[in-house]
Amino acid sequence: MPGMVIFGRRWAIASDDFVFPGAFELFIRMIWWIGILVLYSIHKGKFNCTGGGLLHSYLLVLLILLAAIICAVSAIVYISMQGTISNPGPRKSLPKLIYTRLGLYIPELVWAVVGAIWVSDTDVRCERTVVNVVFWTVIASWVIIIFTVVAVVIVFDPLGGKKTLYLADDINRNLESSQSGQLFYNVKKTATRVWERRIRLLCCCIMQDDDHRVAFTSIAELFRTYFSDTDLVPSDIAAGLTLLHQEQDKVENCPKEPEEVLCHSHLSHVTDDLDIELENAAHYMQFAAAAYGWPYYIYTNPFTALCKLNGDCCRNSPTDSDIIGGDHLNFHFGSILKITGLQYRDFIHISFHNKIFEIPFFVALDHKKEAIVVAVRGTLSFEDLLTDLSAECEDLTLEDVLENGFVHKGITQAANYIYRRLINDGILNQAFTIAPEYKLVIVGHSLGGGTASILAIMLRNSFPTLRCYAFSPPGGLLSKSLADYSKCFIVSVIVGKDLVARLSMPNMEDLKRRLVRIVANCNRPKYQILLYGCWYEVFGGDPDNFPTELDGRSQDALTQPLLAEESLMMHRSPSYNAIEDESPLNAPPQYPHLYLPGKIIHIVEETSSRRWCSSDVKYTARWSKETAFSNILISPKMITDHMPDVVLKALNNLTEEKASCIPCQIEGDFHTNTI
Numbered sequence: 001m002p003g004m005v006i007f008g009r010r011w012a013i014a015s016d017d018f019v020f021p022g023a024f025e026l027f028i029r030m031i032w033w034i035g036i037l038v039l040y041s042i043h044k045g046k047f048n049c050t051g052g053g054l055l056h057s058y059l060l061v062l063l064i065l066l067a068a069i070i071c072a073v074s075a076i077v078y079i080s081m082q083g084t085i086s087n088p089g090p091r092k093s094l095p096k097l098i099y100t101r102l103g104l105y106i107p108e109l110v111w112a113v114v115g116a117i118w119v120s121d122t123d124v125r126c127e128r129t130v131v132n133v134v135f136w137t138v139i140a141s142w143v144i145i146i147f148t149v150v151a152v153v154i155v156f157d158p159l160g161g162k163k164t165l166y167l168a169d170d171i172n173r174n175l176e177s178s179q180s181g182q183l184f185y186n187v188k189k190t191a192t193r194v195w196e197r198r199i200r201l202l203c204c205c206i207m208q209d210d211d212h213r214v215a216f217t218s219i220a221e222l223f224r225t226y227f228s229d230t231d232l233v234p235s236d237i238a239a240g241l242t243l244l245h246q247e248q249d250k251v252e253n254c255p256k257e258p259e260e261v262l263c264h265s266h267l268s269h270v271t272d273d274l275d276i277e278l279e280n281a282a283h284y285m286q287f288a289a290a291a292y293g294w295p296y297y298i299y300t301n302p303f304t305a306l307c308k309l310n311g312d313c314c315r316n317s318p319t320d321s322d323i324i325g326g327d328h329l330n331f332h333f334g335s336i337l338k339i340t341g342l343q344y345r346d347f348i349h350i351s352f353h354n355k356i357f358e359i360p361f362f363v364a365l366d367h368k369k370e371a372i373v374v375a376v377r378g379t380l381s382f383e384d385l386l387t388d389l390s391a392e393c394e395d396l397t398l399e400d401v402l403e404n405g406f407v408h409k410g411i412t413q414a415a416n417y418i419y420r421r422l423i424n425d426g427i428l429n430q431a432f433t434i435a436p437e438y439k440l441v442i443v444g445h446s447l448g449g450g451t452a453s454i455l456a457i458m459l460r461n462s463f464p465t466l467r468c469y470a471f472s473p474p475g476g477l478l479s480k481s482l483a484d485y486s487k488c489f490i491v492s493v494i495v496g497k498d499l500v501a502r503l504s505m506p507n508m509e510d511l512k513r514r515l516v517r518i519v520a521n522c523n524r525p526k527y528q529i530l531l532y533g534c535w536y537e538v539f540g541g542d543p544d545n546f547p548t549e550l551d552g553r554s555q556d557a558l559t560q561p562l563l564a565e566e567s568l569m570m571h572r573s574p575s576y577n578a579i580e581d582e583s584p585l586n587a588p589p590q591y592p593h594l595y596l597p598g599k600i601i602h603i604v605e606e607t608s609s610r611r612w613c614s615s616d617v618k619y620t621a622r623w624s625k626e627t628a629f630s631n632i633l634i635s636p637k638m639i640t641d642h643m644p645d646v647v648l649k650a651l652n653n654l655t656e657e658k659a660s661c662i663p664c665q666i667e668g669d670f671h672t673n674t675i
Contacts (some may be wrong), residue, residue: 002231003157007094010160014233015080015091019527021151022077025144032140033066039133039210049126054118055428058111058134065107081527085236086520102369103391105145148614154618158194158638196220212386215356215410219389226508232517239526240515242533245634247518276656277601278621281493282651283369284469287436288445289644290339290378291362293332293352297339300645309334324351336362348372348434349427356383357390357413359451363427365434371441372431376418376455378446378644387414388447389503390477393592398457406479406592407454411447415454422459442468445644446500453490453597457482460489472642475629476504483595483626490598494624495650496605496641497633506593511632537636595626602628603650618657619650 003010013645040059049055076097082090105578115138119131199216232240289296298305309331310640323333332352337344342364350362360377379388390410399407422428440463444452449470454477456468468490478486522529524544532544605617632638640646 003233004098006098010157011155012157012233013084013155014084014235014526015088015094015231017092018076018080018082018527020530022080024548026073027069028140028144029066029070032137033063033070035133035139036063039130043127050123052116052126055126055130055134056298058115058118060135060283062111062115065104065111069101069104069108072097072104076101081284081525083525084523085239085529086522087524105148108141108267109145112138112145114496115141116608125597129351129657132493159191163167191224192217192220194224199223212356215386215390218392219386220584222389222391222505226505230512232519235526235530236519237515239522239533240519241520241634242529242536243518243544244511245571246533246536248633248635250545251589252498267629274601274621277491277599278651278654280369280467281469281471281491281601282648282655283650284441284443284649285445285471285493285644286340286372287366287373287375287444288378288448288469289351289648290336290446291360291375291444292380292644293360295380296644297335305335309340310407324349324353326448329578330657332624340364341571348431349421351421354381354383356386357410358417359384359387359414359447361421361448363422363431365431365438366441369441370435370438370538371436372428372438374418374422374440374442374452374455376442376444376447376448378444384447387411393594396454396482398461405482405485406594407482408450408474408477408594411450411474411477412454414447414451415458417522418451418455419458427595427669440466442466444472444473445471445647446473446642449492450477450597451475453486453492456490457486457597468492470597471647472498472501473597474500474504475502475507475596478595478597479592480595483597486598490594492598492600493603493647493651494600494629495598495603497635498641498644499632499638502629502632504594508634510630596629600624600626600628602669603654605650617649617653619653621654 002014003012005011020203020453036059040063054119076094079091079097093670117136119135119138159624165442196216199219294305299311301308308508321588333350336342336347336350338537346365348363348365352360354360362374362375365371366373366376379383379385387410388407390413394409394412395405396407396412428440438458442452442456442459444450450473452468453470453473456466466489468486470490470492472494477483492501522533529544535541538541601621603619603621606620
């Protein structure tokens with residue numbers, strides 16, 4: 001539901017968010033109160049020690065104060081449990097209880113000071129046990145007060161005083177009115193400035209230049225555009241995500257996904273083509289993974305990696321390769337050698353240089369496939385993350401090929417950087433001088449996959465035989481015309497429910513509307529949704545049902561009108577054009593529909609038999625349409641399916657299974673011929 005309005009401003013917490021923190025505080029307070037009561041009962045009549053009078057008063061008042069706090073917190077928890085997300089009527093008295101609870105912090109603070117003074121008094125001659133109990137009581141009081149202050153800071157919404165203006169302005173403002181237009185502009189400007197401060201604080205550890213400042217402003221505008229049109233708090237989003245996950249699990253019980261699978265011909269060349277591409281992808285994924293350097297190698301070999309790198313890397317230093325950027329103790333390069341199995345002499349150029357829009361890559365000779373491989377690293381730093389989030393669109397016009405092709409701005413700038421290095425610095429010329437008969441192959445994972453795809457499009461005219469393998473590339477990358485053009489030389493590999501492959505602004509807007517819709521219509525209290533959602537994610541079970549708020553009850557039974565979906569969406573987001581909608585002012589969309597590059601291989605987990613110490617996972621692969629990735633799927637695996645080790649494992653599983661089937665087929669053919 002919308003955030004609570006307390007002290008005349010909106011906060012990033014709803015009236016049904018006090019169940020869990022209130023229950024936790026209630027548990028602590030009850031134990032505390034019982035302990036003090038036992039202590040008071042045991043020492044009743046024994047307060048004749050020096051300072052005993054103050055101790056008696058302190059314990060007695062503390063018991064009364066704790067009892068009052070317990071009553072207030074109990075009432076808050078009980079009221080917060082009432083109603084549903086879209087029916088906050090039963091909780092309308094909660095703000096008064098919050099004021100009461102906050103008021104009790106004043107005497108608690110005063111009494112914590114009194115207890116601290118009593119404990120620190122060296123003239124006190126009471127039992128040491130009593131002194132220690134009071135000491136820890138004072139510590140507990142201060143800890144709770146500090147945690148409360150931290151919680152208030154966390155739920156503070158810098159735009160809380162302007163949310164109502166934002167809503168009223170969007171609904172009632174007259175576009176001809178300069179006053180309302182100025183108000184709307186000021187609110188948007190303030191929201192952008194708040195997000196920019198947050199991003200600067202998050203990236204305070206990196207050196208900031210003009211490129212960073214431009215990126216900060218662009219990303220802040222993106223976040224402001226996406227989040228400003230909803231009136232949801234973080235717990236509403238968490239509840240909506242768990243409901244969507246269960247709803248999607250219900251849909252997955254259907255035997256087919258007709259939109260996802262291409263209409264295959266029964267000709268054998270379709271299967272043969274897929275098998276060939278899977279074998280190539282499994283080979284080149286090693287290069288894409290190696291581009292991550294030592295973090296990936298240590299992650300996949302946690303027990304032996306450091307020993308191997310210390311043994312090999314520190315005593316060897318490459319002499320023939322052109323290395324740019326720092327590589328402390330040669331760990332990055334040593335890891336690349338271990339993962340790819342290449343020799344020092346096989347590397348033409350290695351760059352560990354990393355800034356915003358400038359990402360590491362290496363160029364190597366792959367003698368097994370007779371290819372010159374350009375491997376681009378994926379996201380591994382704050383600079384890379386800023387490149388990912390610079391999601392504005394810009395034109396990419398290719399001479400004699402396409403016009404007005406839209407691309408992801410940040411990733412395109414990264415591709416431009418590598419293009420200049422490869423062409424202007426003569427890196428590719430050097431490689432083809434050494435191996436003129438080799439073909440050019442560009443690979444990358446995640447951000448590296450997106451950069452490799454756009455780089456391949458840029459180099460296509462100069463290298464017609466070029467091939468590109470993009471592993472788990474970002475979904476919002478290319479416009480439809482560029483995506484169709486790239487299908488003849490780019491292959492994208494997606495595993496399972498990978499979030500990044502489905503990540504685009506239109507998909508995010510669609511997720512937001514689906515989330516708001518399911519939250520507004522579910523009749524479960526939020527604490528029940530979250531409890532069952534945690535149980536479902538950890539232990540599994542049957543997905544919950546999703547009856548609407550009005551199922552089985554009359555409108556008269558509601559103590560307050562339902563919060564409709566339109567109430568939770570404060571205004572229509574102008575960030576993109578839906579396929580069926582028009583932009584509010586008929587302006588071109590800032591975030592048009594962008595798609596995955598090239599032909600798409602979708603790998604899904606078919607079976608998984610888990611044992612105590614291992615797991616046996618089987619995968620299947622198929623060609624997919626880009627429309628299969630037009631929705632974000634909520635799943636615990638939406639992040640892990642994106643990891644490079646999971647992608648490599650899936651590809652190796654498929655190629656090994658295919659290789660193990662070849663002897664069976666040969667043996668079957670032999671027996672068939674001899675009968």
